[in-house]
Amino acid sequence: MKNQSCVTEFIFLGLLQDSKVEKILFVLFSLVYLATIGGNMIIVMTIIYSPALLDSPMYFFLIFLSLLDACTSSTVTPKIIVDFFYKRKTISFECCMIQLFAVHFFTGVEVIVLSAMAYDRYVAICKPLHYSSIMNRSLCGNLVVVAWVGGFLHSIIQIIFTLQLPFCGPNVIDHYMCDLFPLLKLACTDTHFFAILVFANSGTICIIIFFLLVASYGVILFSLRAQSSEGKFKALSTCGSHITVVVLFFVPCILTYARPTSAFSFEKNAVVFTTILTPLLNPMVYTFRNKEVKSAFRKMRKKLIVVSDKY
Template identity: 40%
Template sequence: MALENHSTINEFILLGLSADPHIQALCFVLFLQIYFLTMTGNLMLLLVTRADPHLHTPMYFFLSHLSFQDICFSSVTVPKLLENLLSQKKTITVKGCLAQVFFLFMSGATEVGLLAVMAYDRFAAICHPLLYGQVMNSLLCKRLALGSWGLGFLNALLNILSAMNLEFCGDYIIPHYSCDLPSLFPLSCSDLSPSFTVMLCSSLYGFGTSFLIFYSYARIVSTILGISSSSGRSKAFSTCSSHLTIVLLFYGSAFLRYLMPVSGSPLELIFSVQYSVVTPLVNPLIYSLKNNEVKAAVKRTLRKYLQC
């Protein structure tokens, strides 16, 4: 199980997004701006939800965890992508590649856990408003957040332990800008069945969380349709619209990315960029632009610090 098993190949070549130097320069500027905006937006949302007392509620508690998670998610792939866009030698060591695989799995699994927890929070708030304060107490919120991070770590650990037994020989070119497990399978000369089985089992976690989200929103929609006043229905739906938009964006791009065969095609790269680069960027924008409470909290926080 040791990393020394990878004796045939010590590093891989990441082909990246394009071989054209002019396109690489444009991509570097674009992704550098995206990374800067991702860090700025998520850090601001994280600080605002922590600093403003009006946002000390379960929904924004989970949102702060999602913002921190998006910072980690984007940092797994974008810095290496930026480095390779400037470098002639677009290589990554086997150890570095496996480390990237581990943190990608952990980030993705943690994110789906947090999205499921946030769906349950909306379900409790809309379907059981009188019991909401008792159900979503501080201890339960901390346990749900910790459980999301713990299951994400366990998911990544199981996958990386099986991947560490793979031996790579022959071709060492990855037709991608980052390492992930499906991209490594064609390069291995080992038996892939254990790793494939573990990855398949871990994907059940993603399907399980998506089912919980679907069930929560089915109950939410049923409850909203039962509200007599149109203003009440509009207010109830507005509390879910931001989260539902993020769910559709994340799950849609993730399923399209991992259901496609590994080929390095432009369409596959587009879905990968949307999944691992664009989604962490737009999450804070969606919550900031579509949520009046967040916009008011940002104004209060900025006014407070500008006065200081």
């Protein structure tokens, strides 16, 4: 799909324009990226090699959440780390569009996976007698398919309209990655309609799903009144982890996309949470307070030690 663009590359200003601070950030972001990939892959391997966990819908969704976090981080963080070595941080037009698509694709899928996890907790706590019949393998598989299709549709709509924009002059982006609002500022045309589209496709979705999730957890917490003390503690621990992840993911999204194009001057700092910090924190949130995952991880580690000792 062609437009009237003559820009072949974009220049990022990055997070900061201080070479000394960038060296510190290089080390910090490298450690964060390694911890993100390592932490999420450990969760995936732990669940896959633990049949008891794999049979649970909650951990089935957690596998996909961990994979999505690893993918989201990988679309952004390696480029930032490499750019710390260069004074002139550039990205080609094609790679910019690929990065834009990938980030919105993976985050779009994650929104639906988080919604599926909230529904799973609702059924488990509010309809425990029907849990196994409702949250069966077929439904879980269908929800994952819906998540991937929904993420693709969300992202492809953004890309199709972005490719219609003419970029014929300025190519400096005050950001560390390609995103919608920074690109809109560089377009050589009136972008009012496109800004409304971004709000409708990203901002409105973030707001609606966020409040639906908050409402669903409110219903769950309200229903806990009839539970035993032990049941309340376990449910609150699980829901607390989910609510923490939801807040960390959705609040930066709302601040970034549910606002006018010029109303938020430190957008890139908020996006750091969604693309870099949240993928790191998710494994910590789900494992540090989860006895089942920690127990399964210890068993898997013992098996690996036994196998390594044989060789």
